[in-house]
Amino acid sequence: MPDEKSTTEQEVRCTRRETFVKLGLGTLGVAGAGAAVFGYEFLSPNVLYEPSPITNAGKPDRYPQGSVTADPKTGIYVVHGPEGFYALSAVCTHLGCLTSWLPEQNQIACPCHGSKFNAEGVKIEGPAPRPLAWLRVWISDEGDLMVDRSTTVPARQFLRT
Amino acid sequence: MAKMLDTYVNDLRESRLWRSVFRSGTGATNLHRALAVQQNIFLHLFSVKMRRAALNFSVTWYLGTLSLATFLILVATGIPLMLYYHPSVPQAYADMKDLQFVVSAGVFLRNLHRWSAHAMVLLVFAHMFKVFYRGAYRPPREFNWVIGVVLLIITLFLSYTGYLLPWDQLAYWAITVGSNIMSAVPALGKKIRFLMLGGNTVNANALLRFYVLHCVILPLAAILFIGIHFWRIRKDGGLYTGEAKSHE
Known part of the structure; x- marks a missing residue:
């Protein structure tokens, strides 16, 4: 009986860890996509000091x-x-x-x-x-x-x- | 006299200061030699032992080492050149001419940088041909070949970005042509060209972007990949000395 209890506890711990891993990776994914958009926007100049066409x-x-x-x-x-x-x-x-x-x-x-x-x-x-x-x-x-x-x-x- | 110098050197190497930096200590045993390599951040990229055959000129023609040597010369000459060069449209060409005619030793540094750059492209290609024709790219070294291809691309980009910096007619039209070749990439070409140049024409933004790529981003990328490249030589079983030799 104590064995069974410990396995359920372990399962719960694993699921919680997995949840946090998914949460963490998801957050990093969103941050990465945001950084990519930011980077692209930053690298594209909005005002060009080029001669008039x-x-x-x-x-x-x-x-x-x-x-x-x-x-x-x-x-x-x-x-x-x-x-x-x-x-x-x-x-x-x-x-x-x-x-x-x-x-x-x-x-x-x-x-x-x-x-x-x-x-x-x-x-x-x-x-x-x-x-x-x-x-x-x-x-x-x-x-x-x-x-x-x-x-x-x-x-x-x-x-x- | 030589004996006295020897004792001084030995005393120095036994001193507390020296031993705090180089922990392996003195001694002519293999253990000490191995420790000396293993405990040095630069040397530990290499294995502590190598095959005698790998030192033969005919095996590698030392092309990889020579590529590294030209890269080190380029770093050592490029940094002083940066002290006199402004990456701006009104100043770039004049600064380049100042380096040639006004700055002491400027012409030496600039020419050394230029010739080393040409030599590096040549040596990197020669190194790749040598590796290819000897079959040294085969497993377990196939990933190091890929790292080598990345290093080739970095070398070519360093060469290309450096080409614009003198800001003369040759540089201007070479980058105009080169950036138009870039825009031939399907779908994304025009966008890549716009981001690379920071505009629609080769102008102040392009000069500054190429300068930052040439002096910061690409050299750092090169150092990173050179580090991985050397470490992988050790991890993949040392320099390839040929099929026949390894069976002996």
């Missing part, structure tokens, strides 16, 4: 007919083609290098891995998976040509003035 490219008559003008600071090309104005992103669609306009070859070329594009951003050769992005352009109330680098538009969408 909207750039003022100046008066449209700065760009003569048939010209491709690169601005390496903002990473855009302003093109005044036969069908009107448009802006191309100068950032290569392969791995993000800054391309440059080669007027003598009538080509846009990337120095990193050799991608080449024509003046409308269409890929001629190289590893780039997509044509260069066409960016939204409009004329501001002051008559300046504006480019939004964060908004792409379908290709061959020209701005006529």
